[in-house]
Amino acid sequence: MTEPSRSTALLLNVDGLSVDYKLKGLSSRAIDGVSFALRAGEAVALVGESGSGKTTTAMAIAGLLSPNARVSEGEVRYRGERLPINDDVAMRPHRWSETSVVFQGAMNALNPVHRITKQIAEPCILRLGLSRSEATVRARELLELVGIPADRGAAYPHELSGGMRQRVMIAMALACRPSIVIGDEPTTALDVITQAQILKLFGDLRSKLNLALILITHDLSVVAETCDRVMIMYAGRIVEDGTVADVFAQPKHPYTQLLIESIPNPANGKRMIRPIPGDPPNLVNRPSGCAFHSRCPSAMTVCATEVPSLDEVRRGRVACHLHRPLTQEDKVAIHA
Amino acid sequence: MSENTVQYSKRSRERAIKDFLRQFLGHGGAQLGIVCLIFFFVLAAVPNILVGPLQTAINATGDFLAPPSSQHLLGTDEVGRDVLNLVVHGARISLTIALLATVISLIVGTTVGMTSGYFGGWVDVWLMRITDFFFVMPSFVLALVITPVVLEVMGRGGDILGFRPSLFVIIVVIGMTSWAFVARIVRSQTLSLKERTFVDRARVVGSSDFSIMVQHILPNLVPQIAANGALVVSGAIYIETSLSFLGLGDPLQPSWGTLLSLAQRAGAASAGAWWYLGAPGLCALTVALSFVLIGNALDDTFNPRRRVIP
Amino acid sequence: MAANGGRTTRHIGHALLRAAVTLSMVVILNFILFRVIPGDPAKLLLGGARVSVTAEQLEAQRKSWGLERPLVPDQLVDYVSATLHGDLGYSFKFRGRRVAGLLLERLPATIALVGIAQLIAIVVGVTLGMYAGWRRGGVVDHITTGASLALYSTPSFWVGMLLVVIFSTALGWLPGYGGYSPGALKGSLDLLLDYLRHLVLPVSAVALGLIGQYVVVSRAAMSDVVAEDYMVTARAKGLTDLQMLMRHAFRNAMLPVMTLVTLNLGYVVAGAITVESVFAWPGIGNLTVEALNARDYPVLQGIFLLLGVSIVVANLVADLTYGLLDPRVRQ
Numbered sequence: 001m002t003e004p005s006r007s008t009a010l011l012l013n014v015d016g017l018s019v020d021y022k023l024k025g026l027s028s029r030a031i032d033g034v035s036f037a038l039r040a041g042e043a044v045a046l047v048g049e050s051g052s053g054k055t056t057t058a059m060a061i062a063g064l065l066s067p068n069a070r071v072s073e074g075e076v077r078y079r080g081e082r083l084p085i086n087d088d089v090a091m092r093p094h095r096w097s098e099t100s101v102v103f104q105g106a107m108n109a110l111n112p113v114h115r116i117t118k119q120i121a122e123p124c125i126l127r128l129g130l131s132r133s134e135a136t137v138r139a140r141e142l143l144e145l146v147g148i149p150a151d152r153g154a155a156y157p158h159e160l161s162g163g164m165r166q167r168v169m170i171a172m173a174l175a176c177r178p179s180i181v182i183g184d185e186p187t188t189a190l191d192v193i194t195q196a197q198i199l200k201l202f203g204d205l206r207s208k209l210n211l212a213l214i215l216i217t218h219d220l221s222v223v224a225e226t227c228d229r230v231m232i233m234y235a236g237r238i239v240e241d242g243t244v245a246d247v248f249a250q251p252k253h254p255y256t257q258l259l260i261e262s263i264p265n266p267a268n269g270k271r272m273i274r275p276i277p278g279d280p281p282n283l284v285n286r287p288s289g290c291a292f293h294s295r296c297p298s299a300m301t302v303c304a305t306e307v308p309s310l311d312e313v314r315r316g317r318v319a320c321h322l323h324r325p326l327t328q329e330d331k332v333a334i335h336a
Numbered sequence: 337m338s339e340n341t342v343q344y345s346k347r348s349r350e351r352a353i354k355d356f357l358r359q360f361l362g363h364g365g366a367q368l369g370i371v372c373l374i375f376f377f378v379l380a381a382v383p384n385i386l387v388g389p390l391q392t393a394i395n396a397t398g399d400f401l402a403p404p405s406s407q408h409l410l411g412t413d414e415v416g417r418d419v420l421n422l423v424v425h426g427a428r429i430s431l432t433i434a435l436l437a438t439v440i441s442l443i444v445g446t447t448v449g450m451t452s453g454y455f456g457g458w459v460d461v462w463l464m465r466i467t468d469f470f471f472v473m474p475s476f477v478l479a480l481v482i483t484p485v486v487l488e489v490m491g492r493g494g495d496i497l498g499f500r501p502s503l504f505v506i507i508v509v510i511g512m513t514s515w516a517f518v519a520r521i522v523r524s525q526t527l528s529l530k531e532r533t534f535v536d537r538a539r540v541v542g543s544s545d546f547s548i549m550v551q552h553i554l555p556n557l558v559p560q561i562a563a564n565g566a567l568v569v570s571g572a573i574y575i576e577t578s579l580s581f582l583g584l585g586d587p588l589q590p591s592w593g594t595l596l597s598l599a600q601r602a603g604a605a606s607a608g609a610w611w612y613l614g615a616p617g618l619c620a621l622t623v624a625l626s627f628v629l630i631g632n633a634l635d636d637t638f639n640p641r642r643r644v645i646p
Numbered sequence: 647m648a649a650n651g652g653r654t655t656r657h658i659g660h661a662l663l664r665a666a667v668t669l670s671m672v673v674i675l676n677f678i679l680f681r682v683i684p685g686d687p688a689k690l691l692l693g694g695a696r697v698s699v700t701a702e703q704l705e706a707q708r709k710s711w712g713l714e715r716p717l718v719p720d721q722l723v724d725y726v727s728a729t730l731h732g733d734l735g736y737s738f739k740f741r742g743r744r745v746a747g748l749l750l751e752r753l754p755a756t757i758a759l760v761g762i763a764q765l766i767a768i769v770v771g772v773t774l775g776m777y778a779g780w781r782r783g784g785v786v787d788h789i790t791t792g793a794s795l796a797l798y799s800t801p802s803f804w805v806g807m808l809l810v811v812i813f814s815t816a817l818g819w820l821p822g823y824g825g826y827s828p829g830a831l832k833g834s835l836d837l838l839l840d841y842l843r844h845l846v847l848p849v850s851a852v853a854l855g856l857i858g859q860y861v862v863v864s865r866a867a868m869s870d871v872v873a874e875d876y877m878v879t880a881r882a883k884g885l886t887d888l889q890m891l892m893r894h895a896f897r898n899a900m901l902p903v904m905t906l907v908t909l910n911l912g913y914v915v916a917g918a919i920t921v922e923s924v925f926a927w928p929g930i931g932n933l934t935v936e937a938l939n940a941r942d943y944p945v946l947q948g949i950f951l952l953l954g955v956s957i958v959v960a961n962l963v964a965d966l967t968y969g970l971l972d973p974r975v976r977q
Contacts, residue, residue: 062882064878064881092884092886093884094884095881095882095883095884096882097884100882101879101882103878103879108874108875108876109875109876109878109879111876111879111880111894111898112898112974113897113898113901113971113972113973113974122893123883123884126883126884126885127883127884156974158973158974172879176884465664465667468664468667468668469667469668469671472668472957472958472961473668473672473954473957474913476916477916477950477953477954477957480919480934480938480946481675481679481946481947481949481950484938484941484943485943488683489682489683570799574799574801577801577804578801578803578919578920581803581920581923582919582934583935583938583939584938593801596801596803596804596807599807600807600923604807605807605810605811605814605815605822606810606815606822606823608811608815608816609811610808610811613807614808617800617801617807620800620801620804621796621799621804624799625795625796625799628795628798629795
């Protein structure tokens with residue numbers, strides 16, 4: 001209790017969370033029984049292909065699900081309190097003050113007709129109740145904090161470079177002193193050098209402000225230096241969860257193994273991302289058993305029939321039949 | 337191998353057409369528009385069978401400005417003609433004018449836009465300068481000053497291709513003054529299409545510019561032309577009705593706009609003869625709205641993001 | 647900065663050039679149309695076929711107008727120079743009256759009619775359209791969009807005729823003819839009230855058509871804005887719906903609407919020709935109908951020139967101010 005800003009208290013507890021989208025009468029489950037915990041100051045990566053449910057998971061936590069999406073099962077507890085995710089109005093006090101988001105493509109995420117300072121000051125005025133001049137002072141401080149000269153705040157978004165805009169987004173995300181910042185592919189649109197600078201900024205701010213960080217990405221290579229922990233998602237479920245060191249050194253799930261192999265590595269001559277063969281699964285008509293079995297090189301007969309649960313194993317969690325006790329009959333390989 | 341490809345593309349085209357029809361016909365607005373248009377096209381096709389020949393002051397069958405009754409479902413006009421008779425015959429005139437004007441406008445607009453976009457350079461500069469003029473000046477304003485002068489030159493007697501001269505002039509003038517926005521859309525589509533590989537392929541094989549435009553670019557423009565064509569028809573009806581209302585139509589071949597003009601001159605509004613001025617206006621409104629709805633539905637269906645070009 | 651300045655200058659240059667080209671085409675078209683009309687142009691210039699003139703007068707007219715000289719370039723140059731000096735010739739119908747004078751005399755009534763209609767239509771149409779786009783798919787959206795598409799496709803003169811039948815003939819609430827009640831010239835306040843009463847129906851007819859247009863455009867603009875990423879940011883910041891609408895959506899959605907408003911200023915004169923004819927409103931529109939019926943070509947051409955100038959000027963203004971509200975284009 002002496003130094004609350006360095007605490008590692010449990011911030012977030014996601015328990016069996018499922019979210020359904022309704023579109024023209026069809027319902028599709030975007031995430032299915034997602035469970036994990038997040039502590040103050042911790043940095044977690046959510047990794048997966050598009051459609052894996054990583055963004056839906058993060059948006060549910062931030063209270064930003066679209067109107068046609070509902071939490072159908074499970075719950076999210078923030079500091080022990082259950083979040084009313086399905087209630088747009090009741091979620092409002094939580095947004096930005098507790099959980100803020102750095103969106104991808106800051107060009108579109110910033111309003112093109114307002115000056116930078118005004119956009120950063122806005123939540124300070126509306127949410128913290130600061131006066132206009134107080135909010136402007138705070139906005140200028142925040143700009144300096146993310147490495148932008150405060151005077152640049154008079155600019156409009158289109159007058160800044162991509163990296164600068166992303167810094168502005170980060171400054172804005174810090175405006176109400178949240179404990180959790182979600183980065184939704186925050187470096188996707190940037191060149192490699194700027195990407196590295198932004199990730200470093202995330203790391204610095206995290207230790208300076210004791211922020212918990214949830215980084216959404218489809219690119220494993222950005223995870224390594226920024227995060228402590230990585231959760232791999234596939235077809236709306238977490239398939240592997242572990243520390244970055246463990247997952248990279250010893251990936252347990254076949255999907256994780258393929259993901260890591262697909263990272264371009266100039267050292268061994270691989271320059272292009274090698275895509276994983278096969279198509280992502282259809283979320284309206286889910287395949288039976290493990291959603292990955294049709295693309296999995298080690299698939300067995302049991303994989304087509306039984307959904308593997310996310311089990312605690314030594315050093316982490318994994319949802320794969322290869323890591324469970326099985327009968328001989330279950331172990332027949334599908335692919336020769 | 338090549339036969340396979342051909343069959344495959346044929347089958348996929350059939351599927352594309354089927355998909356298109358399902359989506360287009362599933363559109364509520366399109367359904368409403370199509371039903372209304374079928375109704376009016378039937379009226380326009382066989383007016384004599386439905387209501388007998390067009391009545392004149394001589395063979396008029398009713399009282400002056402009589403309200404609707406069992407004999408005259410839509411009442412009569414100031415010389416005793418049956419309004420239903422006039423409106424049904426008017427459908428033929430109004431629809432013919434609007435559709436022919438649209439055909440002219442689409443031909444001119446497509447030709448100008450495609451030529452401009454395909455050749456670029458000074459051809460583009462000059463054609464677009466002319467297009468700008470017609471884009472800025474409303475068709476109605478141009479028609480308003482051109483039509484009476486052309487009529488004065490040609491005279492109002494006789495007929496041209498079965499039309500009274502003033503109708504013929506209105507068709508041509510509307511067509512020649514409302515192509516500019518079609519030309520702009522076609523031009524921008526052509527600009528992007530001519531960069532596609534299939535155009536390069538045709539060029540390498542040695543196809544002439546003309547055949548590339550007609551065989552490769554034009555077919556891909558059809559969705560845009562169709563969607564905008566529907567909007568052009570709607571505009572043409574609006575302009576025709578307004579011009580005829582101002583007295584530029586021909587009483588011997590009365591369109592809905594001409595009927596409204598006659599109603600206005602007869603003081604139908606102050607006489608409270610709502611049937612006389614209501615019927616032709618409602619028809620014009622319904623047809624124009626139907627084309628707008630169909631155009632919107634086509635536009636929705638041909639959403640550029642979904643469109644597949646080989 | 648220098649590059650930006652250059653770009654701005656070039657943009658202004660282009661806009662001016664386009665306006666000049668369009669206006670020249672209007673003038674040339676006027677010139678051609680006038681020469682094409684059968685009959686002796688000198689006689690036409692003196693007041694048309696219905697005026698009796700002597701041979702000497704015709705000869706003098708031919709001399710003073712240079713009609714024996716070649717059409718191009720001499721006569722064209724003369725015509726353009728006369729037009730530039732505001733000399734639009736004489737009316738056939740209103741004998742001896744200058745066309746420019748006639749136009750000026752009729753202009754205020756038209757501007758009053760269309761100006762008031764525009765103001766009402768902008769307020770009502772933009773509000774309805776923005777709300778429909780904001781709550782896209784809702785009940786208000788369906789009703790508003792349906793009604794405005796119908797209004798958009800309806801000739802406004804027909805709306806005017808219906809208004810006369812209902813509110814003037816059947817109910818007797820409002821006058822449906824002319825600009826003032828004959829013989830009712832008392833105090834100036836009464837005069838004004840009488841004028842306003844005459845304005846109600848024609849203004850409504852013009853405004854209803856415009857409302858349809860404004861609803862369609864504002865709704866489209868607003869539904870585009872609602873789908874933008876920065877609206878998600880605003881929601882993430884914990885803003886209420888009203889704060890999102892007022893602080894982020896409205897101004898951005900107004901950008902395309904402002905362009906439409908500016909362009910519509912150009913149709914202040916042309917927009918009410920048919921409606922004025924229904925109500926015998928003493929403005930340019932009614933003058934157009936009178937000129938059409940009397941084949942009064944000088945007046946018709948004067949009107950065409952007036953319409954052309956106002957449309958071209960409005961387009962020029964829209965071109966030049968485009969982006970004054972939008973910092974992305976401003977610079």
